Amino acid sequence: MSELMTDREIDRSKMHVSDNVAIEITNMNKWYGSFHVLRDINLTVNEGERIVIAGPSGSGKSTLIRCINRLEEHQQGSIVVDGTELTSDLKNIDKIRSEVGMCFQHFNLFPHLTILENCTLAPIWVRKTPRKEAEETAMHFLEKVKIPEQADKYPGQLSGGQQQRVAIARSLCMRPRIMLFDEPTSALDPEMIKEVLDTMIELAEEGMTMLCVTHEMGFARQVANRVIFMDAGQIVEQNEPEEFFNNPKSDRTKLFLSQILGH
Amino acid sequence: MSELMTDREIDRSKMHVSDNVAIEITNMNKWYGSFHVLRDINLTVNEGERIVIAGPSGSGKSTLIRCINRLEEHQQGSIVVDGTELTSDLKNIDKIRSEVGMCFQHFNLFPHLTILENCTLAPIWVRKTPRKEAEETAMHFLEKVKIPEQADKYPGQLSGGQQQRVAIARSLCMRPRIMLFDEPTSALDPEMIKEVLDTMIELAEEGMTMLCVTHEMGFARQVANRVIFMDAGQIVEQNEPEEFFNNPKSDRTKLFLSQILGH
Amino acid sequence: MSDQAFVRTEMLPEKEPPASTVGIVGWLRENLFSGWFNSILTVVALGFIYYVLSGLVPWVFQSVWNADSLNECREIMTETWGSTHGHACWGVVNERWLQLLYGFYPDHLYWRVNLALVLTLVALAPVLFAEQSPRQLWYLTAAYPFLMPWLLWGGSIWGPIMVAAGFAIGYLGYRILVPVAGGLVAIIAAFALPIIWWLFLAGGVAGAIDSVIPIGIEAVESRKFGGFMLAVLLGIVAIGCSLPIGIVLALGRQSDLFIVKTLCVGFIEFIRGVPLITLLFVASLLLNLFLPPGTNFDIILRVMIMMTLFAAAYMAEVIRGGLAALPKGQYEGADSLGLNYWQAQRLIIMPQALKISIPGIVSTFIGIFKDTTLVSIIGLFDVIGLSNAIRADTAWNGIYWELFAFIAFLFFIVCFSMSRYSMYLERKLHTGH
Amino acid sequence: MTTLTDPPKASFRLSMLIYDTRYRSLTIQAVAMLGFMLLAAWLLNNTLTNLATLGKPIDLGFLGEPASYDINQRLLDYNSRDTHLRASFIGLINTLVVAVLGCITATIVGVLVGVLRLSKNWLVARIMTVYVEMFRNVPVLLWIVLAMAILIESLPAPRAFRGDNPEATMKVFDSVAITNRGVYVPEPLFSNSLGSIHLFGDSSLRFDVSLDLMAILVVLIASIFAVRKVTSRAAHIQETTGVRPKTWHVNLAILFVPMIALLAVLGFHLGYPELKGFNFTGGTHMRNSLIALWLALSLYTAAFIAEIVRGGILAISHGQTEAANALGLRPGKTMRLVILPQALRVIIPPMISNYLNLTKNSSLAIAVGYMDITGTLGGITMNQTGRELECVLMLMGCYLLISLSISMVMNWYNARVALVER
Amino acid sequence: AGTLDDVKARGKLNCGVTTGLVGFAAPDANGEWGGFDVGVCRAVAAAVLGDPKAVEFVPTTGKTRFTALASGEIDMLARNTTWTFSRDVDLKFTFVGVNYYDGQGFMVPKELGVSSAKELDGATVCIQTGTTTELNLADFFRSNNISYEPVPIETNAEAQQQYLAGACDVYTTDASGLAATRATFEDPSAHVLLPEIISKEPLGPLVRHGDDNWGDVVRWTLNALITAEELGVSSANIGEMSAGTNNPEVNRLLGSEGNLGEMLGLSADWAKNAIMASGNYGELFEKNIGENTPIGLARGLNAQWTDGGLIYSPPFR
Ligand SMILES: Nc1ncnc2c1ncn2[C@@H]1O[C@H](COP(=O)(O)OP(=O)(O)OP(=O)(O)O)[C@@H](O)[C@H]1O
Ligand SMILES: Nc1ncnc2c1ncn2[C@@H]1O[C@H](COP(=O)(O)OP(=O)(O)OP(=O)(O)O)[C@@H](O)[C@H]1O
Ligand SMILES: NC(=O)CC[C@H](N)C(=O)O
Ligand SMILES: [Mg+2]
Ligand SMILES: [Mg+2]
Secondary structure, X not given: OHHHHOOOOOOHHHOOOOOOXXXXXXXXXXXXXXXXXXXXXXXXXXXXXXXXXXXXXXXOHHHHHHHHOOOOOOOEEEEEEOOEEOOOEHHHHHHHHHHEEEEOOOOOOOOOOOHHHHHHHHHHHOOOOOHHHHHHHHHHHHHHOOOHHHOOOOHHHOOHHHHHHXXXXXXXXXXXXXXXXXXXXXXXXXXXXHHHHHHHHHHHHOOOEEEEEOOOHHHHHHHOOEEEEEEOOEEEEEEOHHHHHHOOOOHHHHHHHHHHHHO | OHHHHOOOOOOHHHOOOOOOEEEEEEEEEEEEOOEEEEEEEEEEEEOOOEEEEEOOOOXXXXXXXXXXXXXXXXXXXXXXXXXXXXXXXXXXXXXXXXXXXXXXXXXXXXXXXXXXXXXXXXXXXXXXXXXXXXXXXHHHHHHHOOOHHHOOOOXXXXXXXXXXXXXXXXXXXXXXXXXXXXOOOOOOOHHHHHHHHHHHHHHHHOOOEEEEEOOOHHHHXXXXXXXXXXXXXXXXXXXXXXXXXXXXXXXXXXXXXXXHHHO | OHHHOEEOOOOOOOOOOOHHHOHHHHHHHHHOOOOHHHXXXXXXXXXXXXXXXXXXXXXXXXXXXXXXXXXXXXXHHHHHHOOOOOOOEOHHHHHHHHHHHHOOOOXXXXXXXXXXXXXXXXXXXXXXXXXXXXXXXXXXXXXXXXXXXXXXXXXEOHHHHHHHHHHHHHHHHHHHHHHHHOHHHHHHHHHXXXXXXXXXXXXXXXXXXXXXXXXXXXXXXXXXXXXXXXXXXXXXXXXXXXXXXXXXXXXXXXXXXXXXXXXXXXXXXXXXXXXXXXXXXXXHHHHHHHOOOOOOOXXXXXXXXXXXXXXXXXXXXXXXXXXXXXXXXXXXXXXXXXXXXXXXXXXXXHHHHHHHXXXXXXXXXXXXXXXXXXXXXXXXXXXXXXXXXXXXXXXXXXXXXXXXXXXXXXXXXXXXXXXXXXXXXXXXXXXHO | OOOOOOOOOOOOOOOHHHHEHHHHHHHHHHHHHHHHHHHHHHHHHHHHHHHHHHOOOOOHHHHHOEOOOOOOOOOOOOOOOOEHHHHHHHHHHHHHHHHHHHHHHHHHHHHHHHHHHOOOOHHHHHHHHHHHHHXXXXXXHHHHHHHHHHHHHHOOOHHHHOOOOOOOOXXXXXXXXXXXXEEEEOEEEEOOOOOEEEEOOOOOOOEEEEHHHHHHHHHHHHHXXXXXXXXXXXXXXXXXXXXOOOOHHHHHHHHHHHHXXXXXXXXXXXXXXXXXXXXXXXXXXXXXXHHHHHHHHHHHHHHHHHHHHHHHHHHOOHHHHHHHHHOOOOHHHHHHHHHHHHHHHHHHHHHHHHHHHHHHHXXXXXXXXXXXXXXXXXXXXXXXXXXXXXXXXXXXXXXXHHHXXXXXXXXXXXXXXXXXXX | OOHHHHHHHHOOEEEEEEOOEOOOXXXXXXXXXXXXXXXXXXXXXXXXXXXXXXXXXXXXXXXXXXXXXXOOOOOEEOOOOEOOHHHXXXXXXXXXXXXXXXXXXXXXXXXXXXXXXXXXXXXXXXXEOOOHHHHHHHHHHHHOOOOEEEEEEOOHHHHHHHHHHOOOOXXXXXXXXXXXXXXXXXXXXHEEEOOXXXXXXEEOOEEEOOOHHHHHHHHHHHHHHHHHHHHOOOOOOXXXXXXXXXXXXXXXXXXXXXXXXXXXXXXOOHHHHHHHHHOOHHHHXXXXXXXXXXXXXXXXXXXXXXXXXXXXXXXXX
């Protein structure tokens, strides 16, 4: 599927990685009941880094990134986002959530609100932005994802690809410093996948810190600084994309790559 | 989609067509209310023939094959199956239904019965087969469709492809002489389509008389003796697959083929 | 096998179906006489319909409209038809229909009841037809809870305004305190301030203003409420007030807080486990016992409280269904945007859950509305209570059917149209997504 | 794996009670509990003060006092000297009687109407629709009083049976009298009765168990057991040979021969109602209050059940019927083997909640003077003793008990039939 | 505050009456209530508020009446209610007097040919629930060792309906109630009252325990009506009498002498208003249930003590 991206020149020059740490996960462990989903995760993400997380189904990828904005609670170890440690303190949680945007596989747009309202909801109610200003920001980001003309429609009236782009715009409206993507394209038809990936690449070009669970290896190759491979709840391998794809070290990674690229 | 079949050598030698007539439809007309769905259908199917019916949506394909086992009633003309004419005589209907198996697009398995019970229900209650024997037959056919290990599960626990194969096995358990398929693969994901088509090809190789509504042109090419093209309730063209695909006569056929093969 | 090759050169035209399968004959054959069993059924059914109608039609239409008493009716019947059997005496409805509709509400004030009803419909419009109705109507909807009681009970306008002011005070307090003292204090204040206001200040202030600027309409006591109007009023109040309580109960039942959940489940199951009539007994016999000595408010209000609690338990279950129907992703979407629990509920979850629940809410309403007739058992004069009173009147002693038919007709019209509406909604929601 | 360290223990601050998700829920629960306790305490306090001023402290002693009133409908022995508790007990039994009768009738009528609503016969389907809409959209209380009015007004009084040339006569070979006081039907009598056992001595909950009835029940159960044996043997034969032997004549014999023998031994005969003095005597008297309540409740509930049944059958997709037909199953077998087992899963839970509604609605008995528990404990007893609090609470307790038992059955059933899904 | 103050503040008296018993309390076609019990209510309203129309009539059934009174929904109950020990002591009510001395009787259709209640073995009896008559009935049949079938009914109107339809053979309640009910029949003469009177039923108005002041108001209003008849004060001559007579008791009664009204917390002319409302006791009786009305009850026990009856008021002094 890497063909999907070839028609676009990626400008890697702007993708600057700073030395500031954006996310730092140390010795993090998580259980569902007595099932150990995440085991001793250690991960440091610098500002501006674009990380792709891959791995077989059930390996805990979603769980990992959901821990980062506390949609799931971890039980041991620490997660520090932008200097704030994620504890059960509500204020910290609120702070982190407003700095971390998230895109889901099934978009999770609010079907009873228009696209514009979807985008302005959180700025107005969480950030207390005046409506006018929030709407302007929203239109700005809707233009960025190339669907300003849909602003007054309802999510049900858009195609999947458009919906996912709205979801991205909605997160961006909160001006997050970090974006998390959980398989943003896997619920889409091939043509639509391209639209969404293009949007994500643009974001990457602007230097947004991104963590992305995806099986789009073309995307990983072109955009990521680092690919992380997870299996059975642990990080098995991480490396630069070129190295990762051409020269995987672990047997599991090899097996996995043979499966997804073999198709 | 014809690629799906390339990994399999089809043994056409066994696909013998006898001279006995299995189904004979003469001047058959059917109306829904005042809407004329089937117009002057004439069709003779010999034993062992494998016929694929194609045509645009709403052209009456389903209605035609549903008339053959009297799920729908026709109003004019005659349908003779294996020497028995279909009238409203209940005995004839019973006789024909036990000789004609049918597979639906949505499988229509009985969700409250296990796979094995689904397969033995009709033999036990219609054919009065002893349960033991019925179960043996059922296991035989479940093996044939390659899912004997699922016998004690419920339909809800199987994937779509597996469900469709159970549906085929269920029909086979009545040891029908003719099988009707109504778009058996159109509700399935691509991988599963292959499983089901493989099963159907196997059946074809054993010389089963088959009428199949499908848009899998690869299947038609490899297996069918004849392709029938319907439009607006009438048979517009019928021919051997090679001729039909390479050299369509009627304009409508050409149009139709250009559409479905153009993809 | 190319002998089987076939190409149609000319398309066949559409033909008329055989005569026996279309038109009236086809319809009759298919729907009434398809087989001997069906034919017998049809004949039996026709016989049954004839039997019922032959009794009913003359009774309804060969009837007496102008009579002041049953005896007069009977005289007229014997004069006209020679017997008193099989003829209705609609005189009673003719004479008492206003009473059956409005109870003992003063007749020169009927317009207020009518206006309140119209207001109800208008105020409901934004809720029921959200898309088609102008936004300004929401103001009316917001004012309705204060306007409607004022119209019905009358009195000084300052009472309802002061009640409304309580909400405003709560809101203001919240807004002012949020920046100063933080969310929780503000919320507590938002609850406490209005209560203090209502309990200690509102009455005095209302009285004071009223003595300066007396604006008001003629007051009507609850005791005068009755008839069909009472059923409608109880229904509307019970459903309207039970909605917020039901939402809270449903949220409580869904929550993972054990104690909150247990309390909510306990309440819901208790109310749903006992007959309404026992709750009405509580309203009429015990409620005063439970309140501080000396409090004494009238029976209609007490019944309203019990009906509201009753409706709330059922409402909670309906809303719980709506909540359960929402995909989990909606909660997560809201969380990931940083909305807090109440914001998420108010902006994301409830608007959707309530919309899904509307058919259920309508059914609950129909149920409650029908159940309002039970108040006749504790001695209120709803339609059935009034019909008993009318039959106690010497003039109409002995009349049954006409009154019951009229009451049944009233209920049927209202309930039937509501159930059709909810079916329409269900269809709309079904195809909507 | 590295050794796991515990998360750093943050020192506890008061604000954590509100802002820390771990403590926050505790805080909320504590507040809720406190609020609830305060409310409860307040209500209790009010109640006690009020009762004290009224001079009516809570006291269940009245239950032991003689009730002094009579109850017409009673399945157990009772007279006006029995206690209020006994009267309540009789009422409870009457509630259960009308509830059980109502549920059975409502089910039969409801299923019939529900199926007929799906009939291909347009006219029949329409009539059923009219029935359903008519009953669903009019309050049940109205139906109850209406049913009572119909019985009282349109049926002949016993005096119409009197005289040489009576206006009314008994039906069914002079064995059934239909009057506006109720219906008198022949009663079963035993000339060699086995007597009965007396349970619970002299207490208010005492009751008699008729040994005749027990004997009949035992024989019936034994016969049913035997019939099931025969059936399972038939099934066994079918499994091995495929052909099911005809068993209905054997079954019939097993069901009837022992029963007839037993009845003969017991000296079974019918006691016919007879007009004597003011009323019919002999026979079983089904009072019009019971009939009205029973009719109205079951017809009303049947309308709801009909919709449930219709919905249940419609919920089974058309595809299931077609698939069964395509396999050669006849309509009857399709219904029995494919549609019903699936439909029942959908139908039974709402059906049970309708049984619950019917039981609760039976409290409207009070409108026609049927002496159920609302009529005795919540009616005359409460009124004559003035013990409102105690009576209403006990009344609620009884209904709650019934409701909870019914919902327990429902939950058990739901858990049992849940479809296995992926 | 006391009930008296409540009533004055409200400007209306809430008076509990039956749901409809002709002659005692029933609304006419215009919704105006009238009758013997209603007369008492109006007299109290007139005494307290000066306006006999300032009454809110709350219809109650045998079952609901006591709750209505206990809960404060009504200020007084004038609903042919029997004064019994348990109602007075256990249910905590105060009976302020007796306005009708009655007893429980039976009514049967003449065609049944019954001449004594003892012949009622096996009969079906209509009975209002929540009444003393329900209990008396059980006792009577039990002590006479005869069987019966009770049909419990909520209101008089329903009982009447069932009785006329033949759903019960006998209707039993207070004899006065029977007479009143019979009077509304199409053919009253086809029904007979049996000679047995099986109980004492002193009927009178009652109020809640514990508000003696209010009890006094109602008690003395009733006594004023009785005394007025005894003293010959009627609505016809009250105008001239109240100007002052040479009978001091009349003067005290009508307020032209002494300050009885003030003692009760009422105006001086309270009794005059009460009597003018619908006449003195005798007038009330004659107008509503007396021999010249369809109900046709003789004074009998309810004659003044001076005429050999039991109606007797303590003196106004
Ligand atoms: N709420 C939950 N309760 C219990 N187990 C869960 C829950 N959510 C996920 N799991 C389990 O945790 C494991 C990791 O799940 P996760 O969704 O993170 O996998 P994933 O790597 O995202 O897989 P996929 O590629 O299928 O999305 C899985 O085995 C899953 O079954
Ligand atoms: N029960 C029915 N009543 C009325 N019209 C029907 C009914 N079933 C099918 N039709 C109409 O008959 C025509 C033929 O239907 P049919 O299902 O046979 O088409 P088809 O060729 O199988 O189409 P598809 O490829 O979409 O399945 C369609 O126009 C359809 O709308
Ligand atoms: N019948 C009545 O309504 C009153 C009956 C009787 N006097 C009682 O007080 O109980
Ligand atoms: Mg995942
Ligand atoms: Mg089709």
